Amino acid sequence: NAGVTQTPKFQVLKTGQSMTLQCAQDMNHEYMSWYRQDPGMGLRLIHYSVGAGITDQGEVPNGYNVSRSTTEDFPLRLLSAAPSQTSVYFCASSYRDKNTEAFFGQGTRLTVV
């Protein structure tokens, strides 16, 4: 059972470039979310989804887009990368029941130069 898989693990972008961080889960979880982790700031919610076709903004959504066309996949798009988006990005998934564990992917370390 693969769980939550993120690709790539590492990425360097130039300012202004675009890219998509991939996230896939094989646990049939309805709820998926993206967080960014910066030193001293914990895990901040970027976007989340409660099912295919339904997404909403989290705490820090600016500069990021998401879509959810299938239950398994929840890609995060950076339209025009900025140095402030240098961070470690984590995808997480869980059942929609509010009292269940969220499982995290292994993370993507993104550097924008």
Add this chain to the structure above:
Amino acid sequence: GENVEQHPSTLSVQEGDSAVIKCTYSDSASNYFPWYKQELGKRPQLIIDIRSNVGEKKDQRIAVTLNKTAKHFSLHITETQPEDSAVYFCAARSERGYNKLIFGAGTRLAVHP
């Protein structure tokens, strides 16, 4: 919006001592409170959680207490060991909206032999 505050940001203890990490939350509709442990370079993993209808929960050397009136919850680690050294995150999930999971800023725990 929802907010979770976590203290202290760093904690240093001697092996065998106890460690306590405290969190407060702002949304009175929050009813699920997980704690995650993140070792260096790895993904966050759930270590214990508590639901709003329970005041305390214990799992071996780890315990969590919840005070809904004061809107705060705490993680207690007894008989600490060097392998407990990690970053610990508290989180809260609300019944409002789509049950977003909001994290605190994290506590870096160092256990010295």
